[in-house]
Amino acid sequence: MTDDNPVNAHLNAYASGSAQVFQAARDQFVVDRDLHIYLHNGVRVTRRTVSAPADVECPYPGLAAFESEQAKWFFGRDRLVAELVGKVGHQLDEPGMQAVIAPSGAGKSSLLRAGLIPAVAQGALPVRGSAQWPQVYLTPTARPMPALANSLAALTRLPPEHVWRVLHARPAAAGALVATEMRRQSAAVPLVIVDQFEELFTMCANPAERVAFVDALTSLSPRGTTGPPAALVVFGIRADFYAAGFDLPSVRAALQDVPVLVPEMSESELRDAIVCPAQLEHLDFADDLVELLLRDLGTGCATDGYPAHRLPMLAYALRATWQTRHGHTLTVAGYRATGGIAGAIATAAQRTFTRLSSTEQDIARRMFLRLVRIGDEDVRRLLPTDELLAAFPGKQAHPVLAAFTANRLLTQRENTVEISHEALLRAWPTLRKWLDEDRAGNLVRQDIEDAATGWIRDKRSNSVLYRGNRLTAARDWAAQPNHGLSHTGHAFLAASVRQFKRGKRIRRATIALLVVLTVVASVVAGYALDKRDEAEFNEMVAASAELMKIDSTLAAQMYVAARHYGHSVHLDSALVTSQNAPLATVLFTNYGNNEQLGFSALAHSPTTDLVAATDTTTKLYLWSGPPGPPTVVPLGGQARREPGVLAERRPACRRPRRRDVPGMGHHEPGDSDTGREAGARGAGRPGGHGVRRAGTLSRHRRAGRQRPLVGLGRPGRTEPDQRRAGRCAGRHPHHGHQPGRRSPGVRRRRHRAPLGRVGSATRHPDRAAEAAGRRTRARPGVQPGRPGTRGRHHGR
Numbered sequence: 156m157t158d159d160n161p162v163n164a165h166l167n168a169y170a171s172g173s174a175q176v177f178q179a180a181r182d183q184f185v186v187d188r189d190l191h192i193y194l195h196n197g198v199r200v201t202r203r204t205v206s207a208p209a210d211v212e213c214p215y216p217g218l219a220a221f222e223s224e225q226a227k228w229f230f231g232r233d234r235l236v237a238e239l240v241g242k243v244g245h246q247l248d249e250p251g252m253q254a255v256i257a258p259s260g261a262g263k264s265s266l267l268r269a270g271l272i273p274a275v276a277q278g279a280l281p282v283r284g285s286a287q288w289p290q291v292y293l294t295p296t297a298r299p300m301p302a303l304a305n306s307l308a309a310l311t312r313l314p315p316e317h318v319w320r321v322l323h324a325r326p327a328a329a330g331a332l333v334a335t336e337m338r339r340q341s342a343a344v345p346l347v348i349v350d351q352f353e354e355l356f357t358m359c360a361n362p363a364e365r366v367a368f369v370d371a372l373t374s375l376s377p378r379g380t381t382g383p384p385a386a387l388v389v390f391g392i393r394a395d396f397y398a399a400g401f402d403l404p405s406v407r408a409a410l411q412d413v414p415v416l417v418p419e420m421s422e423s424e425l426r427d428a429i430v431c432p433a434q435l436e437h438l439d440f441a442d443d444l445v446e447l448l449l450r451d452l453g454t455g456c457a458t459d460g461y462p463a464h465r466l467p468m469l470a471y472a473l474r475a476t477w478q479t480r481h482g483h484t485l486t487v488a489g490y491r492a493t494g495g496i497a498g499a500i501a502t503a504a505q506r507t508f509t510r511l512s513s514t515e516q517d518i519a520r521r522m523f524l525r526l527v528r529i530g531d532e533d534v535r536r537l538l539p540t541d542e543l544l545a546a547f548p549g550k551q552a553h554p555v556l557a558a559f560t561a562n563r564l565l566t567q568r569e570n571t572v573e574i575s576h577e578a579l580l581r582a583w584p585t586l587r588k589w590l591d592e593d594r595a596g597n598l599v600r601q602d603i604e605d606a607a608t609g610w611i612r613d614k615r616s617n618s619v620l621y622r623g624n625r626l627t628a629a630r631d632w633a634a635q636p637n638h639g640l641s642h643t644g645h646a647f648l649a650a651s652v653r654q655f656k657r658g659k660r661i662r663r664a665t666i667a668l669l670v671v672l673t674v675v676a677s678v679v680a681g682y683a684l685d686k687r688d689e690a691e692f693n694e695m696v697a698a699s700a701e702l703m704k705i706d707s708t709l710a711a712q713m714y715v716a717a718r719h720y721g722h723s724v725h726l727d728s729a730l731v732t733s734q735n736a737p738l739a740t741v742l743f744t745n746y747g748n749n750e751q752l753g754f755s756a757l758a759h760s761p762t763t764d765l766v767a768a769t770d771t772t773t774k775l776y777l778w779s780g781p782p783g784p785p786t787v788v789p790l791g792g793q794a795r796r797e798p799g800v801l802a803e804r805r806p807a808c809r810r811p812r813r814r815d816v817p818g819m820g821h822h823e824p825g826d827s828d829t830g831r832e833a834g835a836r837g838a839g840r841p842g843g844h845g846v847r848r849a850g851t852l853s854r855h856r857r858a859g860r861q862r863p864l865v866g867l868g869r870p871g872r873t874e875p876d877q878r879r880a881g882r883c884a885g886r887h888p889h890h891g892h893q894p895g896r897r898s899p900g901v902r903r904r905r906h907r908a909p910l911g912r913v914g915s916a917t918r919h920p921d922r923a924a925e926a927a928g929r930r931t932r933a934r935p936g937v938q939p940g941r942p943g944t945r946g947r948h949h950g951r
Contacts, residue, residue, distance in 0.1 A: 211483070214432030217474040217563035218467050218500065218575030220262075221269035223276075227435065229269035231420050231428035232262065236270040239389075239415050240279045243271070246387050247282065247344065251378035252409040254400075255391040257417030259577055260464035263391045264350050266417060268292070271389065275346055288343045294351040296537055297358040297608075299368040300326075310345050310386075311336035326367040330374030334385035345386045347375060352392040356399045357534050360605070366403065373405040378412075395532070419463060422454050429473065433485065438477070441486040448472070451496045465496060467578040472499040474563065500564075500582040507562050508585060511555060518547055518555050520589055521639040525604060526565075526574050529597050533590060535574040542608065543572055546641025599632045600640055607647035621651040622658075692721040700729065 214228040221229045242253050257263035278286035291306040304322050308315040311333060321328050337343055349372065355365050376384035390409070392400060400406040420428065429445055452469050453461035472493055479489035494502035508519060525543060528536040544552050556572065559565040566575045580586060590597065610619050621629055633640060633648055640648070699713040714730050757768035766778040769790070776785035 211436055211438075213474055213477045214436050214438070215470055215473040215477060217471045218579060219563055219566045220264035220576075223268050223272045226269040226273040228432040229265060230431040231424035232266055232270055235266060235415070235417065236274055239266065239271055240274050242413070242415055243275070243346070243387055243389060244280045244282075246376055247280075247383050248381075250376040250380050250382075250384035251412060252372060252376055252388040252390060252405065254406075254409040254412075254414035255389060255417065256394050256397060256410070256414050257391070258394045258463040260467050261417045261419070262466060263393070263417050267348050267350055267389065267391055271348065272346075282344075284343070288345055290346040290348070292348045292350065294537065295349065295354040295359060295368065297354075297360070297605075298364070299355055299359055300364055300371070303329075303368060303371055306347070307333060310347075312340070322367070322371055326371040327374045329371040330377065330385040333375060337385070344383050347372070347386045347388050349388070349390040352390045353396040353399075353534075354537070356396055357528055357530070358536060369403045369405050378405070378408055419461060420466070422449065425449060425452070425454060425469075429469075437483060438480070439484045441481075441484055444476075444485060444487050444490060447487060447490065448496070464578055464581070467576040468496045468500055468582065471503070471563070471578075472496045475499045475503055497582075500579055501584060503562050504559075504564050504579065504583040505585060507558050507564065511558065514551065515555050518552050519559070521546070521641070522552060522555060523574070523586055524589055524597060524600070524639060525641070526572070527580065527586075527590060529590065529594065529601055533580055535577050535580070537571050537573045540567065540570050540572050542643075546604075546643060548642065596632055596635070596638065599629060600638060600644070603629055603633075603644045603648060604641060607641070607643045610647050610650070611643060615650070617650075617654055620654045621648070622655065626651050626655055689721065692717055696723070696726055696729070703729070703732075 216222075216225060216228075239253075239255065246253065255263055255267065257266075272290055272292065275288070275290065276286055280288075289310055291310050293302050293306045296302050300322060301319065304319040305315050307313075307322075307329060308318040311318070313332075313336065318332070321332055333345065337345065355368065359365055359368075372388055372390070375386040376388040392410075397410060400410050426445065426449070429448060430440065433440065448469065451472075452465055472490065472495060473485075475493035476485050476490040479492055480486065481489065493499045508516060511519060522543065525546065526536055526538060528534050540556075544550075544556070546552075556565065556567075560567055560572075563575055564579060566573055574580070580590075606619060606621065610616065613619055629648055630652065632638060633645075695713055695717040699710045699717060702713065703710040711730075714726065717726055718730065757766065759766050764779055768776045768778075768785070770776070773790045775788040775790050777788060778785050
């Protein structure tokens with residue numbers, strides 16, 4: 156019978172022999188397509204139900220949210236749907252995004268999918284023709300801008316690549332793009348719904364992309380403008396991400412401007428949500444089952460309300476009870492068999508897990524870990540189905556995914572898969588154990604998987620590979636057994652290691668090349684220094700050999716200095732030769748004595764060490780014995796002030812004649828003017844030219860020259876002018892031998908001692924310096940007065 160009212164029926168039975176006859180204990184009746192029979196044999200009553208074929212659709216979605224196609228089963232939110240429709244319609248006059256805020260599990264997604272979308276499609280907006288306005292529904296995912304571009308491309312019927320280029324270049328151009336296309340096609344104002352808005356913070360790791368996504372949404376319905384917007388924008392966000400939304404100005408304005416809050420359902424709304432879907436499917440509830448459900452949920456006079464996260468548990472418990480129904484009746488026994496509201500999810504998940512093989516259980520563990528984003532608060536994550544399955548070899552993951560999807564623990568939409576509700580993360584102890592047993596390792600695995608996904612998306616670019624400490628930590632973690640890394644993660648990590656080793660080889664080769672270049676440069680520099688020293692050595696030896704003809708003392712010093720640069724047979728021979736050459740010895744210097752005037756003439760005794768000199772102050776200076784201060788003897792007359800030279804002692808080239816100098820005898824008849832000048836006139840008569848007898852050292856003064864040849868003495872150096880003075884004295888035309896040549900047996904002796912200013916060099920230093928500059932020409936690169944310098948007499 157097909158009548159819904161109970162129909163009385165009578166059963167007559169006959170039996171023969173040992174057969175037993177049962178009598179109906181009470182009236183028999185038929186409900187819809189189920190036949191319920193109660194029989195008793197006088198001892199007990201037996202109930203038997205003959206059910207109709209199980210082609211009835213379950214009106215309870217379980218952990219998943221209601222879809223728009225399931226709107227006929229969506230009860231208990233009529234008032235909230237009407238409020239939301241009114242707020243959305245208000246955007247037509249005052250544009251601005253509309254926010255829907257709700258705690259996790261309160262039914263936010265069901266309100267948008269099964270409440271708002273069907274209501275607008277049924278013409279609930281106060282605009283004629285609004286029932287035909289296009290609608291798009293999306294979630295941000297890890298790449299919010301591509302997701303929005305694809306949705307707007309479907310809305311405007313433009314190529315996704317074109318929409319993506321526009322949004323990528325200028326996100327705020329989304330409003331103009333949609334408005335232009337909508338006006339061209341029709342006068343419709345589309346509805347854009349963004350659910351799971353919190354994914355913008357939990358899944359998108361690029362702050363710039365977050366801002367661009369919000370800018371694009373804001374341009375669709377800009378706040379503060381007049382007239383219909385380009386689109387009606389509604390977004391749903393979890394209440395615990397309310398503070399995160401305040402970091403984005405446009406989102407903050409929407410959150411502050413009268414958002415729609417999803418509160419707990421009242422008891423009457425809960426009854427409607429439980430009973431009304433069953434009545435549409437001709438389902439019946441056993442006695443007291445509805446009260447038991449409400450009590451387990453947490454409603455009643457003794458409580459302030461049920462926890463919001465338990466509403467998905469109620470939906471799943473109802474679905475599990477429907478699966479164990481008795482015909483078309485949901486029974487208390489069937490409800491208790493599911494574990495009730497508190498244990499229905501865990502029972503179903505564990506039952507599904509235990510039916511898998513050991514290999515499939517390991518795949519399930521790795522699969523669920525990839526579907527959870529681990530952080531301060533663990534949340535589910537949406538993954539492309541191909542990406543999730545690619546982490547496992549072959550098709551081993553396909554039956555695992557199908558088993559959990561059939562029990563509504565996982566939800567597949569088009570090409571994506573996710574955990575049906577985050578209540579599973581709290582309700583299934585096994586999953587909680589997987590998440591907590593190696594949380595640090597799971598974080599490393601999650602980072603590697605995310606990086607591997609970006610690596611594949613960027614066409615395996617080397618720029619996103621791990622390096623440095625990050626690679627070291629990832630390799631250490633991957634070395635542990637049972638890490639659960641996917642094949643994509645393995646490939647990414649292997650590519651990172653190869654890149655690291657390649658870079659290491661390049662660095663080693665670079666360092667080796669730099670070392671080789673450094674060694675080569677050092678060798679070349681050393682060779683250049685050796686050649687420079689060799690050139691200086693050869694130059695010094697050549698200069699010493701040339702100077703040996705003129706000044707043996709300076710030549711000997713230069714030979715000694717050259718010995719520090721190198722060795723040669725010629726240099727050793729020259730050193731021996733210079734040791735046998737006559738060297739000059741300085742008897743007295745006038746270093747630092749400003750009162751002592753220059754010497755005008757001097758003479759040397761051929762038989763003793765006595766040396767005499769006169770100056771322009773009518774004084775006679777005598778030296779005898781070792782070098783030291785002279786003995787001063789006053790003389791009569793007035794001498795012309797004339798600069799002098801240093802006193803030196805030389806062996807005589809030939810025996811000189813007597814002088815009118817104390818201790819030197821008298822002049823013999825026939826003496827030349829030279830002897831008399833030095834002994835008599837030269838010491839006290841102006842214009843004297845000094846001693847001209849051979850074997851003495853005199854200051855040489857050429858005719859017409861106003862300044863004498865005076866050197867500016869410095870400690871430890873022999874000045875060019877002093878050497879020139881010695882050379883001039885040795886080449887004087889009155890010596891009796893050829894100019895510039897030494898007589899045999901002559902030995903010059905000089906001692907390197909501190910020399911000072913004498914004569915006009917002390918009293919007129921500027922003139923002395925000018926005279927020295929005119930008379931001395933030094934070799935380029937060699938300072939005058941140093942080894943290697945040859946003083947030359949100008950005008951010679």
